Amino acid sequence: MFFQRRYPVYPTAYECYPFGAEVRNDYEDMFLPHTYQQYIPPYDYYPQNHPYQGYAQEQVYTDPFDSRANWREWEDLGAPPRGMKGSPAVASWQANRLDTFVRSENDRMYHKWWDGSRWSEWEDLGAPRRGLKSSPAAVSWGRNRIDTFVRGNRDILFHKWWDGSRWSEWEDLGGPPRGFKGDPAVSSWSANRLDVFVQGYDNNLWHKWWDGRNWSQWENLGAPRGGLRDSPGAVSWGPNRIDCFVRGNNDRMWHKWWNGSRWSNWEDLGSPPRGFEGAPAASSWAANRIDTFVRGDNNNMWHKWWNGSRWSNWEDLGAPRGGVRSSPGVVSWGPNRVDAFARGRNDHMWHKWYA
Numbered sequence: 001m002f003f004q005r006r007y008p009v010y011p012t013a014y015e016c017y018p019f020g021a022e023v024r025n026d027y028e029d030m031f032l033p034h035t036y037q038q039y040i041p042p043y044d045y046y047p048q049n050h051p052y053q054g055y056a057q058e059q060v061y062t063d064p065f066d067s068r069a070n071w072r073e074w075e076d077l078g079a080p081p082r083g084m085k086g087s088p089a090v091a092s093w094q095a096n097r098l099d100t101f102v103r104s105e106n107d108r109m110y111h112k113w114w115d116g117s118r119w120s121e122w123e124d125l126g127a128p129r130r131g132l133k134s135s136p137a138a139v140s141w142g143r144n145r146i147d148t149f150v151r152g153n154r155d156i157l158f159h160k161w162w163d164g165s166r167w168s169e170w171e172d173l174g175g176p177p178r179g180f181k182g183d184p185a186v187s188s189w190s191a192n193r194l195d196v197f198v199q200g201y202d203n204n205l206w207h208k209w210w211d212g213r214n215w216s217q218w219e220n221l222g223a224p225r226g227g228l229r230d231s232p233g234a235v236s237w238g239p240n241r242i243d244c245f246v247r248g249n250n251d252r253m254w255h256k257w258w259n260g261s262r263w264s265n266w267e268d269l270g271s272p273p274r275g276f277e278g279a280p281a282a283s284s285w286a287a288n289r290i291d292t293f294v295r296g297d298n299n300n301m302w303h304k305w306w307n308g309s310r311w312s313n314w315e316d317l318g319a320p321r322g323g324v325r326s327s328p329g330v331v332s333w334g335p336n337r338v339d340a341f342a343r344g345r346n347d348h349m350w351h352k353w354y355a
Contacts, residue, residue, distance in 0.1 A: 299323030
């Protein structure tokens with residue numbers, strides 16, 4: 001049975017505790033042991049000791065406890081003809097739409113999408129001259145719009161976009177003064193707005209943005225003590241809001257955010273019990289909600305989320321047989337929905353979703 005309203009009448013902040021089998025069948029109880037609950041605080045607060053000063057807080061969604069939502073099992077989505085390497089990227093431009101991108105073994109970018117009823121075949125989108133040197137990043141800022149980014153030859157950032165009718169050519173966006181390494185990350189907080197982040201060779205976080213008319217110069221956002229150890233992840237949950245995540249020198253996840261007027265200091269969010277590797281990924285399904293994902297040192301995918309009042313502990317989401325072999329790529333296309341992708345041991349792209 002499903003309880004329409006299942007949360008306390010007093011404002012006690014809590015989240016994500018297991019409930020009994022009354023909201024699931026026996027099969028779900030075996031494989032999907034938990035649901036998520038979210039408490040919406042009656043004040044603007046994000047995160048500890050750093051109130052958000054941007055705009056009035058909105059309710060995240062009408063019913064704060066959807067007892068029907070669970071993590072689903074891993075789905076094998078195959079790979080381009082010659083295989084894939086690195087990490088997948090994913091974007092969504094409407095409900096029940098997913099566009100995934102990978103770097104193939106021949107250093108070209110391939111595209112596979114979900115149209116609401118079935119998965120497409122792999123589409124070859126080519127590469128800048130001399131091929132891709134990184135995994136792609138992808139985001140959508142509006143209906144039927146996708147922007148992708150890769151590191152190309154000479155450590156230059158390249159941009160390719162879908163405008164609703166065709167794919168563009170590759171656009172050369174240069175790089176930070178000393179170049180960059182690893183994979184780019186991208187977020188968008190409004191139509192025709194793009195914010196791109198990379199790990200510079202100085203191990204600082206660098207930022208370049210599109211304001212609707214022009215590309216900015218590169219901005220140095222610094223780093224936690226000891227510098228970045230891997231590529232960044234980024235997401236936006238509202239106008240003029242950006243949240244960035246990196247792996248620091250101490251193998252812990254660090255968080256830096258833009259609140260509409262300034263960049264925060266770095267916040268230490270810890271790590272899974274045995275640490276993690278690679279780049280964090282982040283998604284958001286509503287205002288003041290963030291879900292972050294990493295590849296743990298045990299080759300499982302781990303999850304940590306912000307529910308509007310505090311950060312959760314780390315949650316182990318398991319892995320396909322043989323483990324996760326890349327950093328995750330994640331996106332949300334609606335409330336209480338997260339789609340996560342990773343490369344498995346068989347060098348196929350695997351999919352796990354919360355719905």
